[in-house]
Amino acid sequence: MKKPASFLLVLGLILVSAPVRPDPEDDLAILAAAYPGAFEIDGERGLRFPGGILIPYDDGKEKDFAALLDDPDLEDMLSLPYPLGEAGMFPARNYDPGRFRPHAFFRALYGGSEEEVRARLRPVQWMPSLGGPRLLMSTRFGVDTKLEAVIAGLETLGPEYRRYLLPPGGGFNYRPIAGSRRLSAHSFGIAVDIAVGPSHYWQWEPRGAEEYRNAIPQAIVAIFEKQGFIWGGKWYHFDTMHFEYRPELILKARLSAHPVSQPGRRAR
Numbered sequence: 001m002k003k004p005a006s007f008l009l010v011l012g013l014i015l016v017s018a019p020v021r022p023d024p025e026d027d028l029a030i031l032a033a034a035y036p037g038a039f040e041i042d043g044e045r046g047l048r049f050p051g052g053i054l055i056p057y058d059d060g061k062e063k064d065f066a067a068l069l070d071d072p073d074l075e076d077m078l079s080l081p082y083p084l085g086e087a088g089m090f091p092a093r094n095y096d097p098g099r100f101r102p103h104a105f106f107r108a109l110y111g112g113s114e115e116e117v118r119a120r121l122r123p124v125q126w127m128p129s130l131g132g133p134r135l136l137m138s139t140r141f142g143v144d145t146k147l148e149a150v151i152a153g154l155e156t157l158g159p160e161y162r163r164y165l166l167p168p169g170g171g172f173n174y175r176p177i178a179g180s181r182r183l184s185a186h187s188f189g190i191a192v193d194i195a196v197g198p199s200h201y202w203q204w205e206p207r208g209a210e211e212y213r214n215a216i217p218q219a220i221v222a223i224f225e226k227q228g229f230i231w232g233g234k235w236y237h238f239d240t241m242h243f244e245y246r247p248e249l250i251l252k253a254r255l256s257a258h259p260v261s262q263p264g265r266r267a268r
């Protein structure tokens with residue numbers, strides 16, 4: 001028997017209006033492609049690292065924003081699409097793609113202690129043609145060589161870009177995020193801060209994250225994104241000097257060919 005047209009219409013409306021449900025298989029495959037050889041996919045349960053440690057995909061917990069920062073699972077980490085390219089809008093409240101970092105996952109990838117992370121670092125010359133300093137970066141997954149490719153791109157930019165790049169704010173630094181007990185991405189040797197002077201950080205602004213501010217040119221952002229680094233200037237809790245190697249977010253954005261229609265408020 002043929003289904004009545006009204007049934008199909010209702011079904012269609014449900015499908016259109018339903019929130020995008022994460023697909024564990026897709027997400028886990030993206031992680032495997034982003035971090036080759038680091039782990040095995042264990043069904044839909046999560047990722048199995050050498051030594052048997054399982055990083056669960058979905059811990060089944062309902063979380064508010066604070067809990068997403070403090071105790072995210074892999075599903076949470078990939079839940080907010082990272083907007084590739086030039087974002088025409090400023091981020092919506094608490095739209096922070098990349099700030100939900102499951103610590104056990106990053107420790108398993110880059111080192112479980114400061115000593116373990118340090119054993120895998122290598123100095124990378126920052127802007128060598130301009131006499132920049134050396135930054136310590138992880139050699140895992142070629143993060144160090146990816147940064148060198150970024151630097152080669154940055155060196156093709158004109159002299160008007162120098163003030164955004166020199167002196168850099170830093171690379172590896174085993175430290176908690178300001179005002180929290182969570183380890184920063186700098187602790188794993190996967191993050192770089194460009195020049196602090198022309199940058200904006202929500203914690204330093206009189207109105208905090210309420211008033212988005214940025215002076216970093218899009219040309220710099222595009223060079224980093226091409227090599228798998230995300231930019232903290234696309235977060236509601238903006239940190240415009242901050243770039244971080246997060247190939248899973250860049251890959252997911254490319255695969256979904258996500259337009260730059262990040263949920264957001266209009267530019268002022």
Ligand SMILES: [Zn+2]
Nearest residue numbers: 191192193242
């Ligand atoms: Zn930073």
